Amino acid sequence: MNSIINVNKAIITSTVLAISFVLLLGPIAMTMNTFATTNTANQGIGQSQSSTQLGVCVSGDGTLFSCNNLNAQNQANSGNNAAAQSGGNDDDDDDDDNGGNTANQGIGQSQSSNQNALCVSGAGTFVSCNNLNAQNQANSGSNALAQQGGQGSGGNIANQAIGQAQSSNQNSGVTSGGNTAGSGNNQNTQSQTNTGNNAAAQSGGSGSGSGGGNSANQGIGQSQSSTQNSGVVSGGNTAGSGNNQNTQTQNNTGSNAVGQQGGSGGSGSGGGNSANQGIGQSQSSNQNSGVVSGGNTSGSGNNQNTQSQTNTGNNAAAQSGGGGSGSGGGNSANQGIGQSQSSNQNSGVVSGGNTNDSGNNQNTQSQTNTGSNAVGQQGGSGGSGSGGGNSANQGIGQSQSSNQNSGVVSGGNTAGSGNNQNTQSQNNTGNNAAAQQ
Secondary structure, eight states: OHHHHHHHHHHHHHHHHHHHHHHHSTTOOOEEOSSSOOEEEEEEEEEEEEEEEEEEEEESSOEESOSOEEEEEEEEEOOOEEEEEEOOOOOOSSOOSOBSEEEEEEEEEEEEEEEEEEEEESSOEESOSOEEEEEEEEEOOOEEEEEEOOOBSSOEEEEEEEEEEEEEEEEEEEEESSOEESOSOEEEEEEEEEOOOEEEEEEOOEESSSOOSEEEEEEEEEEEEEEEEEEEEESSOEESOSOEEEEEEEEEOOOEEEEEEOOEEOSSSOOSEEEEEEEEEEEEEEEEEEEEESSOEESOSOEEEEEEEEEOOOEEEEEEOOEESSSOOSEEEEEEEEEEEEEEEEEEEEESSOEESOSOEEEEEEEEEOOOEEEEEEOOEEOSSSOOSEEEEEEEEEEEEEEEEEEEEESSOEESOSOEEEEEEEEEOOOEEEEEO
């Protein structure tokens, strides 16, 4: 299991790096090497949103509907990256690393929100210093690539990545000489949907140098992060204050698909067909709530977290005839599907009176995967060196983590307070299937 998790972390990291690389080179739609007939395509579609909100209220009297932060971010992409490359050659004899077909394609969506609200009131506060954030990402665009006959010390190289990232940080602080009502609450909703695919078809990649063969690196990654901190200090009663609510949803139906035929390498160390494919979903939630009240507390200092992940995307690879006379060669496939959820909840309530439905932590985590790892390998061979043959490494991993801490100090009765509730569900019907000949 640790090896699967490590593979998934490496896949997600490589996906982010690939996206960053493509987005930096995105404006360069297509370049051509003037010294060698080399095809190179760098294509990127990127959407980025960032919001910083700060509200500060200092009042000698009461505050009413003040210092609230509201942020809504929405991203939708239906554009595709499509490239076709044929006959990239390197005819010189300098044995450099040029030649072949190279394509770097990335679709990335990024959202970031930082909200800070602070209220200091000599009297009561009413519906003040609340943070509300909603982030939505939808992508139906695909990376599609066809490469034929890449030759030289390179061969055919495809790097394709689809990434969605959301980050939310919420901090609320309320200090009131009187009662608080509906104040100091954080609410965050994050949603990610991807139906885009990474598809690559590579034929006849070959090279005489240290490279050669067909190489495909494909990744689909979804990441959500939420940090919520609420602190309420009231000289009177608290009602519906200092609560954190987080909802995270991820849905992926996109697949990684690659077809490789006839990848070969020469006397160098490379060659063969190589496919590295990963689908990763990650959610993280940190909630901290502290309520100090001189009176009763009602519905205060509660943390609620809901995380849902669904993946129906597949990793599919078909490799035929990978060979090399050097130390490499053969067909190699590394495929991983990983789902990870993490939740940390801390609640503390100190009340001079009774507590009612306060200081509770509720966490619900759900993971569903129906995606499969499938590979078909035929005729992988290696030369006189080490390596060669057919190699397949496949893993499906699901991970959930929950930490809950609740503390309630009351001068009166406690009713429905200081409870921790955790529900975790994992469902996998995905398969690891490999056929080698």
